[in-house]
Amino acid sequence: MAFLSLSSLLIFLLVVSALPLLCLSSSSNNLLSLSVENPEHVIKSRNGSFTAGFYDVGENAFAFAIWFTEPQGQNLTVIWMANRDVLVNGKGSTLALRSNGNLVLNDAGQVDVWATNTTSSKPPQLILNDDGNLVLLEPPNHIVWQSFDFPTDTLVPGQRLTRHASLVSSKSHTNPSSGFHKLFFDNDNVLRLVYDGPELSSIYWPPPWFQPWQVGRSTFNASRFMFLGLYGDFISTDNFTSETSDYGLVLQRRLTIDSDGNVRVYSRRNWEEKWSVSWQAFSAGCNIHGICGENSFCKYEPYSGRTCLCLPGYRFKDETDPSLGCEPEFNLSCNNPEDSRFLYIPNGDFYGYDQGTYLNITFDECKNECLKLCNCNGFQYTHDGAQFLCYPKTLLVNGNLSPAFRGGFHLRLPNSSSFTLQEPNTKCDLVKSVKLERVYVSRQDSVLVKVLLWLAIAIGVFELSCVFLFWCLTWKNYSEQQNYDHLTGTGFRKYSYSELKEATRGFNEEIGRGAGGIVYKGVLKDGRVAAIKRLNEANQIESEFLAEVNLIGRLNHMNLIDMWGYCAEGKYRMLVYEYMENGSLAENLESDKMLLDWRKRYDIALGTARGLAYLHEECLEWVLHCDIKPQNILLDSDYKPKVADFGLSKLQNRNDLNNPSFSRIRGTRGYMAPEWVFNLPITSKVDVYSYGIVVLEMITGKSLRVDGPDHTHQGRLVTWVREKKNKGEGKAWVEQVIDPTVEGSFEMKTMEVLVTVALQCIVEDKDARPSMSRVVEMLQSHSIDLVSESE
Structure with a gap:
């Protein structure tokens, strides 16, 4: 206690001595001042949907930002940042509204890193509107400055992206500084996505090999703006329009260009729900430029996601950042063409940087054209259905290794080398955290302050040593207690x-x-x-x-x-x-209580399709479920469906997933697609097939369980429904296949749509089956029609 009293006395004297310095450093002409050290210093919108304040980016790194209001402890969804590229310290930094109308962000009391550079003849107000727009308002209602005019990577409903601004991606999930992907209006008035890297730049949306009019864009409107509507529609003045999968519902929404270069619209009802993707520009992430660097391929596998792969004979410049590309492990001499050979890489494609385009020449002539050029690194030789095309490449960027590409790439290598194509081993979406390491020059404080400071530090160190010794003696009990509250890097409770x-x-x-x-x-x-x-x-x-x-x-x-x-x-x-209060779909179908009316069954089918579409096409990690059945579709208190066990194939026998074709049959008898039986390549279409069987089972009420009372099996059910549909006239066939336990009247057109979609999903040819996103579109469009008719 004596030590604590002496230390407290010295700290008190230190504060009293430094008080004049603190007074000098404060500003007396500030109308508003927010401190990074005070969590209560925030601005909230009147409806409570948005909050503005200092956002903790990383270790001793803060930005002034606007985010969706979340409960304390939740991850924040930021929609705007003032200083994403120049972060400030966690000590002494402030945001101040000056009486002259200038809003200034100061770093640690040393330097101004951001300002609105505005002036006002009357004392202004800083207001956060209900739509998330931070406005500097001069009485009575004159807008001096607003955050909507300076977006970072996100738009919210009602906010416009104009020709004077652009959306720029962040570096990574945890590094908000400006990345290399940009959504903007070009000089032709067309809304585009571009990869603008440190050395190279290339447009990748709309596809640059098309003219704007070929993809439905117009170049004749110079107003140049786009916006996201409240109901999930977004419109651009170049005639680009689209709608989200949940169009028509009043939800929280945001349009964001993510760190992987893809533009997505996220939706949710409120903060209690997690964001879900309701629209995205690309379903295949490897079509985005800049994901993998020079001399590398981007490769996508359904079970492992997107990876970067160096070309044979090349190695990564930096194993932690595949976007930097690869460098050769060999020296290629171009003096003698016989010193070179070409390695064929099937389905390999590089966009751009052709030395030229040669039409209707032979393969050997194309190879010789490449050998003539010292800087030719390889060539593509393809046939477009009408003629042979030769593309010698001087720079190997925007590589894509996809089975959808017909043809391949011929890589130039030394004749004496034995390089081969290796399996990918580097994820493309690496995350790097932010740490601020700026060093500041301290003020010339008085000698007394410095002496008192060092004395206080010395005594404090001694006291901490005593506390640390006591802590070490009781470490075991303390460790056991803390284990209860331990959180791992996954963000879940252990x-x-x-x-x-x-x-x-x-x-x-x-x-x-x-x-x-x-x-x-x-x-x-x-x-x-x-x-x-x-x-x-x-x-x-x-x-x-x-x-x-x-x-x-x-x-x-x-x-x-x-x-x-x-x-x-x-x-x-x-x-x-x-925990799901209403159990599984299987339990409800077998129940005698008859709780599932026709509307609930339709909503269950639509919700399940949305979940599977997200797994197949929308999430960053691409997953095949492989066991869709009523037992794995759970229902909450409102009978809203949730797909379960979608991670089972990854948690069990991971070594079986050694190639795109699984080494053993997965799933449940009765719901498995023909691909499993005939040992065909396994794709997301196996889930589509199982989904179709589940929908038929839900509509008809006929069980597929082999131990069930009626012993109905998959083939009988499908054949029976098809025969009823083919032989039926008008609406009578729908009444014959509908579950007799559905009480009361039902919407005939809705049941007809469900049966039709289910039958499309269970055709034997997997290529003829629709994707889950297409299923969602078919069901969603009918759902919107139902809402319109009811209104």
Whole structure:
């Protein structure tokens, strides 16, 4: 206590001595001053939807930003930043509104890093509007400055992107500084996406090999603006229009150009829900330029996502950043053409930087054209259906390795080399955090202040040493207590085995069972009811398990089951999910209570399709479910569907996923696509097939369970429905296949649409089946028609 009293006295004297300096550093002509050190210094919109204040970007790095208002502790969704490229310190930084009308952001009391550079004849006000627009207002209602005129990477409904601004992506998920992808209006009045890298620049949307009019764009409107509507539509003056998959609903929305260069629209009802993608410019991420650097391919696999792959004979310049590209491991002499050979890479494509285009020449002539050029790194030789085309390449950028590309690339290598194409091993969406390391020159403080400061530091260090010694003596108990509240890098709660055993009362109440494990009902210590899945396999090491947990946790959609945490302790591997009050679709179909009317069944089909479309095409990690069945479609208290077990194929037997074709059959008998039986390549169309069977089962009420009372199997059900549809006249065939337990009248057209879509999904030819996004469009368009008719 004596030490603490002496230290407190010295600190008090230090503050008194430094008070004149503090007074000198303050500004007396500020109408408003927000401090980075005070979490309460924020500005909120009147409706509470938006908040403006200092946003914690990284270690000792802050930006003044606007974000959607979230509960304390939630991740913030930022829509605008004032100083994304010049972050400020967490000590002494302020945002001040001067009496002359200038809004200034100061870094640690040393230097102004951002300002509106505005003036006002009357004392202005800083107001955050209900739409998220931060406005500097001069009485009575004159707008001096507004954040909507200076967007960063996001637009919100009502905000316009004009010819005077552009949306610029961030560097990564955790680094908000300006990246290299940009959405803007070019000089031809066309809205475009461009990769504007440190060395190269190339437009990638709309496809640059088309003229604007060929993709429906107009160059004759010089006003140049686009905006996102409240209901999910966005319109551009170059005639580009589109709608989100949830168009017509009043939701929170934002249009963002993400760090991967793709433009997406995100939607949610409120802060209690996670953002889901309702529209995106690209479903295939490898068509975006700049994802992988020079001398590399971008490759997409459904089960592993997007990866970067160096060309044979090349290595990454930086293993942690594939966007920097690859460099050769060889020296190629161009004096003698016989010193070179060409390695054929099937389905390889590079866009741009052709030495020229040679028409109707032979393969050998094309190869010789490349050998004549010292800087020719390879060539493409293709046939467009009418003639042969030769493209010698002087620079290998925008590489794409895709089965959809007919032809390949011939890579130039030394004749004596033995390089071959290697499997990809580098993820494209690496995340780098931000740390501010700016050093400042301190003020010339008085000698007394410095002496008192050093004395206080010395005594403080001694006191901390005593506390640290006491802490070390009690480390074991402290460690056990802290383990309860430990959060891993995944962002989920880590539970101990004893906690989950207590929550489930010794794993007493079983609510589900499958190939992956057994699911129990439990009540967590915070009162939440949870579904706790105990996985069968326990031979996975913890680091691999955590990687899989992190993967599942990033798949956020309103129609996917939400995961709250996990357990990785010894041999135990468990997942903690939200509990669904109305159980599975299978339980409801088998129930005698007849709770599923025709409207609920249609909404379940539409919601399930949205969740699967997100897994297949919209999320950053691309996942095949491989086990779509009624038991894996869960219903919440409002009978809204959520797809479960979508991570099972990754959590089980990961070594089986060694190529695009799975090495063993997955799924449940009755719901599996023909590809499994005939050992054909497995794609997302296996989920489409299973979805179609589930929809038929839900419409007809006929079970596919082999142990069920009627022993109805997949072939009989499909054949029976098709025969009823082909032989039926008018609407009578729909009445013959509808589940007799559906009470009351039902919307005949809706059931007809459902049956038609389901039959399209279960054709044997996988290429003839629609994608899940197409299924959503078909069902969504009919849903909108229903709403219009009811109104």
